[in-house]
Amino acid sequence: MYEGRIFNRHHNDPASNYRGGIKLMETFDQRKRKFWEWHKKNPLIWVYFEKFSLEAVNKGCKKISHWLIINRIRWEVYVVTTGDDFKISNDYIAFYARLWRATHPEHKDLFSIKKMIGEQHDPSI
Secondary structure: OOOOOOOOOOOOOOOOOEEOOEEOOOOHHHHHHHHHHHHHHOHHHHHHHHHHHHHHHHOOOOOOOHHHHHHHHHHHHHHHOOOOOOOOOHHHHHHHHHHHHHHOHHHOOOOOOOOOOOOOOOOOO
16 A cells, blocks of 8 residues: 555654655765766766856846756757767756855856755755
8 A cells, every 4th residue: 555655653753764754765965975976977967057057147047947957958968969878867956956056156046946855954065
């Protein structure tokens, strides 16, 4: 009946790894570390992220979705260019928005950023 979910009566305990009845397999710090490892191996993604975000800013956008930017990158890499296949994990999209905020404080509000599960401080990289 509850296949794939782990239920615990302490699922709302901030010290536990349970959220909404689902056990998280990795901590925030583990997810962040995996992002940085992937980011270092795939620097072109950040180049595209900055390029497309700055395009939006230069066109007068005050707010835009970081998901939109990543999906444009996916389009450019999969359809426009010819190169090696790779995938951008949805788990990394929020980290790119945080990296943008840290790198471009003058446009820190371009992306709406919510605190991630397990994040202990103000959302930034």
